[in-house]
Amino acid sequence: MSGDRPPTSIAAWKPHVPGIAEVFHAHFTDHAYPVHTHDTWDLMILDDGSVDFALDRHRHGATGTASVLLLPPGIPHDGRTVTASGFRKRNLYLDVSVLPQRLAGRAADAPVIDDGLLRHRIHQLHAALVHTDDGFEAESRLAFIRERLHSRLDALRPRAPGREANRLASELRELLDSRIRAGMSLHAAAAVLHAHPTHLIRCFKQTYGLPPHAYLTGKRIDRARRLLLDGHRPAEVAATVGFHDQAHLHRHFTRHVGTTPARYKAVSTVTRTTSPDADRPTHTG
Structure with missing residues (x-):
């Protein structure tokens, strides 16, 4: 890492909110994730910078604060920084009580979601999650996020059976x-x-x-x-x-x-x- 790059930083915790397995905030300057899978849904927003990733062997990219990234469980993906300044992100790892496994194929076909309202609601949920006594607010905000994600995924055409x-x-x-x-x-x-x-x-x-x-x-x-x-x-x-x-x-x-x-x-x-x-x-x- 060059001397003028900002340092890497992370924050991670397990909130007492049903459906959320982990909250993960990070600023990466030169990190590259290897190909891997999760048991959970990875719901991510960028606060700064750009990220490049492959999901189910198809490459995608996201820049700035406009988009939401949704990576489904059980489907391989990687991720890497694009610029020297890296990227700042906030992730929610959601279990299948929030989104069912059956929607994973649809999500894999469209992992970058351009939805300003959804992104704002995710930001509000993160703000609530930093206060351990705001569990009821966090549950309420998660309910609206779940509803909007269901609506978007249900509107997509199911993936045809194939090699999976x-x-x-x-x-x-x-x-x-x-x-x-x-x-x-x-x-x-x-x-x-x-x-x-x-x-x-x-x-x-x-x-x-x-x-x-x-x-x-x-x-x-x-x-x-x-x-x-x-x-x-x-x-x-x-x-x-x-x-x-x-x-x-x-x-x-x-x-x-x-x-x-x-x-x-x-x-x-x-x-x-x-x-x-x-x-x-x-x-x-």
């Missing part, structure tokens, strides 16, 4: 989901599914856009984020989610999230103050 329904890929994904901590060797999975190992990898990558090992790592990172937000120590988290040791967790977590597990845990425990922008809890890297 590939039987082998789906069965391998189920195996991996059931063994996130313990993991599974490729040859063991191939034996269970009665398929050649390389054919299994090709089917999975064609269907989900990333190889099985990258999918499993992303699932472990998602689980690690939740545990760190709940106050668990990185060493404990590493063993719980299936990494070999804390160093193994550290390497993959930093690559995926843009900060270390220890820093991520630290900023999530800082008491939030009244301002969602100037005074929110941050860590500067």
Whole structure:
């Protein structure tokens, strides 16, 4: 990173609001997310700068404060900075009680939403979320956001069945989901599914856009984020989610999230103050 670039900073916490798994605010100057998936919906607004990302192997871009980005669960995506100044963003990770999984295909076809009212409502929700005693307001604002997102997604044409329904890929994904901590060797999975190992990898990558090992790592990172937000120590988290040791967790977590597990845990425990922008809890890297 060059000396004149502004520092990277993040804030992350788990609010007591049903449907919101995590709030994540960040300013990245040179971070690039690897291809990964989430169990949750990623609802994002930009406060400054530009971001470039691929979703389901199609590239998209967003600039400035006009757009809303909605990345669905289970569909691979990446992300990277575009300019030297990077970008500032605010994310809400929403579970399927807010938006059902069945809408993921429609969302993947149109992840950048040009809707000023929706963006304003998301901004208002973030402002409410920095006050731990404003849970009722936050729930109310989330209800209006959910209604508007449902309306937009329901108006889109459903995606036709295709490679996502590939039987082998789906069965391998189920195996991996059931063994996130313990993991599974490729040859063991191939034996269970009665398929050649390389054919299994090709089917999975064609269907989900990333190889099985990258999918499993992303699932472990998602689980690690939740545990760190709940106050668990990185060493404990590493063993719980299936990494070999804390160093193994550290390497993959930093690559995926843009900060270390220890820093991520630290900023999530800082008491939030009244301002969602100037005074929110941050860590500067």
